[in-house]
Every structure is written in structure tokens, then in C-alpha cells.
Amino acid sequence: MPISRKVSKARIEQDDFYSIPIDEFFKSAFSVDCVIFGYHEKELKVLLIQRGTDPYENFWALPGDLVYPFEDLDDAAKRILNDLTSLSDIPMRQVHTFGKVNRHPLGRVITIAYIALVELQDITPLPSNWAKETKWHSLKKIPKLAFDHKEILNECVKELQEKVMSEPIWTKVLPEKFTLTAFQELFETILQREFDKGNFRKKINGVKFLKRLDESQKNVRHRPSVLYKFDSKAFQQYKAKGFVFDF
Amino acid sequence: MPISRKVSKARIEQDDFYSIPIDEFFKSAFSVDCVIFGYHEKELKVLLIQRGTDPYENFWALPGDLVYPFEDLDDAAKRILNDLTSLSDIPMRQVHTFGKVNRHPLGRVITIAYIALVELQDITPLPSNWAKETKWHSLKKIPKLAFDHKEILNECVKELQEKVMSEPIWTKVLPEKFTLTAFQELFETILQREFDKGNFRKKINGVKFLKRLDESQKNVRHRPSVLYKFDSKAFQQYKAKGFVFDF
DNA sequence: GGCATTTTCGTATTTTTTACAAATATAAAC
């Protein structure tokens, strides 16, 4: 195992290399930040924590922390979300890595952002470990955030909008059996545009992984809506062909 | 600056925290791997280097190296590609971060993958620094690769197929003025399916950011093709609306 | 000029989208 290697003098003099000890490279850390979007009744929120530790003590921030040296990234995301908010069983997806040199005051820390989408009412985050407080914040009024978390959040909103069209990231938001109206409203909220009810429904009926059930709503004072469910097996075939909703 | 912080005993005993020195977190490194796809005459290749240093000396690998502690990720990608292959001015896009614990024998190293797409004939990579050799490898026969680079490559092929539909990642492949036949062949190669010539053309003509010029091919022994060019300004509006080709 | 070649245009058919209206199913009010 070499203890040093040739590296370029970064953009000072091309073709001119000098040696720096390889140990110098192993002085960085990385973190995971979890962007948990909460949906409820046509409103989209994001779960923030109030930091109870330096740096940025008392600031609102995305739930995030340093990854252990012996921990896989996806595992770290789960563990960190659970550490700070007591939440578990929330499937998250990696979306982007943010790596500006001075984004963290304690040293070089790059952060990998993960997103998830849940029904607000289904879960009750509880602050834990160094998180003083957890709170759902409407996307329309986000306070000043720690680190570069505002930038991360903005990017993740875009990623959510893209991902919701091609991946079943929305399955945790809806009950197992759901109405097409609920499905439509969810997409309208995330994508910020409206669809014609009848035509939206026609498109859905052409999509095999949304299965119409022989069951309908109860106790509604209007014509009850037929219930649908997501067929993940059928979805696999769509995914293989590069499926994207064409709303 | 705190020298330690409470952390959970990762998945051993929930709700039980102990302290480990914060320095322990700052013993990792990260690298960038560049997946440069080269296109030429209906064939897609990827640029690999032969490693001239441990670990994995003499193995074929994606051009990649450790990121300096004082270096932004996007800058590192450019610098590293240039260090190893002498290439510059190749716009790359971050696609995914790979972070399995034991993916690197020298310690904890996560790697951020970047992709780009270029015309093979336009550039001449030259091995430099610790790269012994550079070579374009057909995607159909990839040798055994260093680290987890095979897995990274496979994932990046999928990302390329997705990105080519929504982002002008293809602009560096085609000359400034190009024929629709060339454009079509490029997409057929990347997506691995074929399109009807006349109908493909009709779709393109409905897309405003592909501008038809008052100019056509010269010195071809058949009816010359009209040339088109990419209008990046017009594309911005498409992008804002979440444009995706619907081939 | 005729030939080979590939682009380009045209068109008839089918399919999908769109916009909107009418019919339907339920609970609750009368």
C-alpha cells in the first residue's frame, strides 16, 4: 500500500505533478441529509428538525448527520432519520450529492441527499438524539436553514417532481386502496398543475399497474368512488421499458 | 467546536447512545469516476484506462481518482479526467454516488459518478499521470474492471438512456450543424430501438429547439439532407416545463 | 441522360387527446 501518490498541481501548472501523502485524502467526512416530503390534503410539507448541537445550533435543518466509517450509505440514511426523528420504514431514494468545499464549518464534508414522500398523518416524528424539535414546514414558508440546506431542498423539490413521474415514490402517501381522485390530487399538488377529471381517469385506465378493484368508497354522501390499488409486480415491466407518466 | 458527539450504536441497541470522537468521522475519502461514453457510427463505447498504480494495478478501470480536500466535486471531475486522459472541455453530469463500505481496499472511499457523451473521433485521449493506457471499449465486451466499476458502468448506461431523453447531453456528439438522420441514428444506438424515418422527422419538426437551417449537405451522392442546429436558448423553456422526448 | 441512393413529402388510416356534457350512485334532508 503506497503512502503517497503523484497528483497534479490542480490547475496551476498542467503536466506538472507533485506528491502529497495519501493520508491527506483520508481526512474528509460525509453525511446524509433526508428530505422527507409530507403530503396531506393537497398540501406538501417537508420535515425539518431544530438542531440541538453545533454547528448551526438552534437552526432549522434537514434531518442529517455524519455517516459512520463502517456504514453503507443507504443504511446510514435509514439510521440517521431514525436517530433524529424516530421514524422508520420510510423508503428513501438517493438523488444528489452536494460537495462545495466550504459547506460545512468543521471540515470537508460532502453530503448525499435522499428523498421520500409520505402521508403526513401516517407518521409522528419525535425529536431524538441531538434533534431538539421536529416540525413539518409548508414548502411555501421555509425558515432560514443550516448549512446549504435551502439549496438542497430546492434541488430535491425538482427531483421529487421528476421522480414522481417515473417511479412509484408515491405509494407510501396513499392508502393501499385509493380513489383516482386522491391519486389525481396528489399529482396536481406535486406538479403544481391541474388535470381534467374524466381524461385523467382514461389515462389511468390504460396503465396496467393501477388495478381497479371490485370495491368502492363507503359513507360518502355522493356517488362512491371505485378503489384502485398499485400492482408492484406489473409495474416492474413498465419500469424495464423506461416508463414515464405522460400527464 | 465539539470534539465528540452522541451517536447511536448503529442497529445494535436503539435508543442507546454513546460518544465517539468526531475525528473518527474525518478519516474517509471520496473519489470521482468519469464515465465517458464515446459514440461513432452507430456504436457506443466507453473510455477506460489501465491503472498504473495500486490498488488494482494493471486493471482496466473508469478514469477516476481521489478528490482533493480543497476541491469542489464538479471541478474535481474535470481535473481528474484531464489528469488521466488529457481530455478537457467535456461537460459531465453527476449521476449517482456509490458508497459500499468495502468498495475500496485502502479505506472508506465513496465515489461520485459523472457521465458525458462525446463523438469518438473528436477527441484523442492520452494516458497521463498514473494511467498507463487509455482505450475505448465497446459496451458489448467490457473486461474485468477495478473496484466496483462494472456496477457503476451498468448503472451509468441506464442513466445515459434516461438523461438523453430530457437533457441535451447529446450536443457534444453531433457537429454544430447536423442531419436528422444522424440525430436519429444516435438515439437509436443509445436507446437500442429503431424509429420510422418519416415519422421521426415529423416529431422533430414539432420541437422548437431543433432549428432547421437554410443549408444542406454537400458532396453526397444522393439527395442532400437539410441541416439542423440545437438552439439552447429555446431549449431552456422546454426544460422549465419538464420536457422529455416521447420517442 | 440514366442510375443508385437517400432524403423529403404526402396521405390515408388508425389511434389518442381534448373538451365538455350527461348519466349515475350514494347520503342526507325533507
Added chain:
DNA sequence: GTTTATATTTGTAAAAAATACGAAAATGCC
């Protein structure tokens, strides 16, 4: 019971787009 309010569901006519072809056009070369 009958009516009413409400939202779901179906239907449909017009417009638009996709599809599958084939014919016409423009070039270099013989």
C-alpha cells in the same frame, strides 16, 4: 318515499397526433 346535493363515472364529437406506407425529389457518378 321523494328530492336534493355532491362527486363519480360514462359517453361522445371534434381535433390532434401517431402510424405505415409509398411516391417524388435532389444529388453524384457513370
